[in-house]
Amino acid sequence: MKTIVVIGGGSGGISTANHLSYKLRDKIKANEIRVMLMDPSKYHYYQPGFLEIPFGLMKKEETYKEIDKVLAQGVTLLQEKALKIDLANRSVQTDKGKYTYDYLVIATGARYDYSAIPGFVEGVDHFYTLEGSNTLRKKLNDFKGGTVVVGISSMPYKCTPAPLEAAFLLHDMFKSRNMLDKVKIIYTYPMPMVFPDKRISDFALGLFKEKGIESVLDFKLKEVDSKSRDLISISGEKIHYDLALIAPPHRGSELIAASGFGDQSDWVPVDKFTLNVTGYKNAFAIGDATNLQVSKAGSVADAEAVVVSNRIAEEIDGYNPETLYDGSGGALMITGIGKASMISSNYNLSPVFMPERYSFYWLKLIYNKVYWNMTAKAVLSEVA
Ligand SMILES: Cc1cc2nc3c(=O)[nH]c(=O)nc-3n(C[C@H](O)[C@H](O)[C@H](O)COP(=O)(O)OP(=O)(O)OC[C@H]3O[C@@H](n4cnc5c(N)ncnc54)[C@H](O)[C@@H]3O)c2cc1C
DSSP, X not given: OEEEEEEOOSHHHHHXXXXXXXXXXXXXXXXXXXXXXXXXXSEEEOTHHHHHGGGTSSOGGGGEEEHHHHSOTTEEEEOOOEXXXXXXXXXXXXXXXXXXOSEEEEXXXXXXXXXXXXXXXXXXXXXXXXXXXXXXXXXXXXXOSEEEEEEESSSSOBSTTHHHHHHHHHHHHHHHTTOGGGEEEEEEOSSSSSSSSHHHHHHHHHHHHHHTOEEEOSOOEEEEETTTTEEEETTOOEEEOSEEEEEOOEEEOHHHHHHTOSOTTSOBOBOTTTOBBTTOTTEEEOGGGBOOSSOBOHHHHHHHHHHHHHHHHHHHTTSOOOOOOOOOEEEEEEEEXXXXXXXXXXXXXXXXXXXXXXXXXXXXXXXXXXXXIIITTTGGGGTO
């Protein structure tokens, strides 16, 4: 019997395991293959909803389900934390046991390294966890006026447009409460633009002008003074805030650090087309965990899950694996209440940007239902 181990039951891991369970269903039934998914978390989260909770656009209960409710039949769930991967000897040590594998898929996502910014935890808020989003919902609900700063700690971070979306939503929320004269919104970014792509940055700056949102560019956050409520950059620039929504610093999983094959930020080095961990044909990494210069997005994790599950199934079926990742990813970017635009890109295409449409906004909001019923369950496995 051959064993496929998937570490991580988030967007990429669930999608990989579910695609494999479909593609290899006959061999799984015949006990020739087993697919095991490891994750200590009881829940699988729909993280895009974390942006929507603070603005009352999604209920917190819509953003999570128990992992075993999302996992297809034929996948064995191990509620265990992987502690160390031995790539040379094809084994994974967890907090409960040791497992050997024929194929490994690492989908451990990103972790938040709050300690990298002194004062972060005490001083600022964010919508990058369910808990953070719930706290923000209450704080925004009670907010009576002042300066709200939206920004990021450092690159890379999940969902490149999310902070812009938050700034646009804040504006429209305060407008609907007739509070715009009591509020100043400031957007900070560590680059000379408000988004890594110039065309999208220019578009967003146009909306900032329309909505009266200020921007402070090249602002590289060093620390937060939680007493005086100042954000302080590495060049000593200070921005005072009454409420700050700051994406936390991101790193790869501690598992990668403990296993000794990550880069300096614990991201996993992979081949950009095959998604093989550098130097290992039977090990793959996908989603936020990799060092690829693509967006840390669920759309990327899902596209990569299709590639990796295809490559594993092709090899198990006796063929040379042919499916390659082309860098595909995309996002719907909310530009205000009732409006959104769409961004998509791949390795050969600089981001294609589709202007604001009402339909994109509703697609973004109903995507939650599509996610639970189709994407996570990999129901398109037949055609993908
Ligand atoms: C606010 C916000 C808005 C977003 N909006 C969008 C959007 O609009 N569109 C979009 O495409 N993407 C969006 N994203 C990004 C998207 O959610 C992530 O890119 C996606 O979840 C990445 O999938 P992943 O499988 O790589 O990691 P995750 O989904 O984070 O899953 C990682 C899993 O690994 C597990 N794990 C970690 N370490 C271990 C270990 N040692 N052992 C076992 N298991 C482990 C964790 O418990 C977790 O379940 C957003 C994210 C946020 C936070």
